[in-house]
Amino acid sequence: MKINLIRTGGFIPVTKKAEQEVDWSEEEVQSLIDAIKTGEGTGQARDKTGYHISYNAEFFPIEWEKIPVKYITTFEELKDKLAIVKK
Secondary structure, three states: OEEEEEEEEOOOOOOEEEEEEOOOOHHHHHHHHHHHEOOOOOOOOOOOEEEEEEEOOEEEEEOHHHOOHHHHHHHHHHHHHOEEOOO
């Protein structure tokens, strides 16, 4: 299965995206999403950067600090791969 990390916002608003194949069960992914999702959008704060993951065509805003240790390496790799999405 593929996991997508999307970063939006910033001082100069830019959307970046990275994708990686992972060997996680659907239960693991759902548990991960439940642990890290914020339950709200990125808000209207000026220059705010937000991270989202997409899974099954849904986007979930996440809190980076809540990522469980088991998954942090994958998310760091995704963060390193972020590339600008051209419109």
